[in-house]
Amino acid sequence: MAVVGFVGLGVMGRPMAANLVRAGHEVRAFSRGAAGREEAARLGVPVVGGVAEAVTGADVVVTMLPDTPDVRTVALGPGGVLEHLAPGAAYIDMSTIEPGAARDIAERFAAAGHDALDAPVSGGEAGAREGTLSIMVGGPADAVERWRDVLGAMGTTVVRVGDAGAGQTVKAANQLVVAAHLQALAEAVVFLEAHDADVATALSVIARGLGGSTVIDRKAASVLAGDFAPGFRLELHHKDLGIVEGAARARGAVLPVTGLVGRLVQSLVQRGDGALDHSALVALARELNGTGDRAEAR
Structure with missing residues (x-):
């Protein structure tokens, strides 16, 4: 079981984080929106007060955010994931963003010694609730295998489709x-x-x-x-x-x-x-x- 920092508790993120909790992972979740935090807590997801608190000490951090600029800011910006990620910890972005941006972000994390995967999903809100998402993963094959159990808690189909950016x-x-x-x-x-x-x-x-x-x-x-x-x-x-x-x-x-x-x-x-x-x-x-x-x- 892993310590998972989870950032982004929207329509998709909330049930995904809840499925991680149900699978036995220790989750620390955060979202900018108060409504998302409240609904996630109602689903049994432990909610923390900010990105730094979600990331610090985590084995892997997952983001599920609306758009490319959001991911860049949370992943790479001041006070973001890269700044607080522990040595050897991994970063998985499950948002849907531009493939080129996914490659750029992965390069930054890899240069700092972290596994980085782009792992967008398909299946909609129902698939997120049911834990039956299809997850298409870009990144190193060994990193995909290391974090397959975490991904498998959220989806029934987890397929590596190529190198960084290929998932997107x-x-x-x-x-x-x-x-x-x-x-x-x-x-x-x-x-x-x-x-x-x-x-x-x-x-x-x-x-x-x-x-x-x-x-x-x-x-x-x-x-x-x-x-x-x-x-x-x-x-x-x-x-x-x-x-x-x-x-x-x-x-x-x-x-x-x-x-x-x-x-x-x-x-x-x-x-x-x-x-x-x-x-x-x-x-x-x-x-x-x-x-x-x-x-x-x-």
């Missing part, structure tokens, strides 16, 4: 696939409704065939109920698709479908719907067809 590259690919699946689900719903089909029955059949996906399994019921309370916010998916587009430009990759879905997501965020679940793409599809009202969270 694979996560970017994951996010473009999820976005395309969500838009496909949205258009399928609109198409079925236009033909007066039993949409729930139709989707249950599609889900068992080649058109099936985890997106349908996880999102169909809430979509049909008009429930867009966030499991994963549109504004975060917008951020992730920005990472995809930037990384694609850097290598000259052309992603036309991703670009189109990215603009649809952006339109929802720009009009103030960024706090809704990313499945709210179906509400936009209905609006574009004149068959639905603007989505709201329930």
Whole structure:
């Protein structure tokens, strides 16, 4: 069992930290938001008063933060993880950030004698609660094995996908696939409704065939109920698709479908719907067809 410093107690971070506690690890968690700290404590996660207290004496520090600048600040900034990390301790960032930033951060930690892994996750809030996340890990193979038990407490699939930054590259690919699946689900719903089909029955059949996906399994019921309370916010998916587009430009990759879905997501965020679940793409599809009202969270 390890002493784990955990920074970032948002929708994903709270249940991830709770699963570490349930697995028997000694967790010291912190988040900037009071609401996140209170909810984590309610889940049985020991909460401390700051980053330094979470990091000092830890065997490994995990961060789960919203965006690249947040990770850079917490990992490398004054009073951050690197400043307080004990000799030989490790750093694992499980946020979704730019691949180049992940490589830069890993180099800084490695130069100071620390294992550093980028280990973003897929599976959404449900996967975080259930401990069934898919974790794509970039970094040295021996470091991945050293910290596999910690990662395994949060996810059932832990796969090393390459060197530093590779985890973030694979996560970017994951996010473009999820976005395309969500838009496909949205258009399928609109198409079925236009033909007066039993949409729930139709989707249950599609889900068992080649058109099936985890997106349908996880999102169909809430979509049909008009429930867009966030499991994963549109504004975060917008951020992730920005990472995809930037990384694609850097290598000259052309992603036309991703670009189109990215603009649809952006339109929802720009009009103030960024706090809704990313499945709210179906509400936009209905609006574009004149068959639905603007989505709201329930």
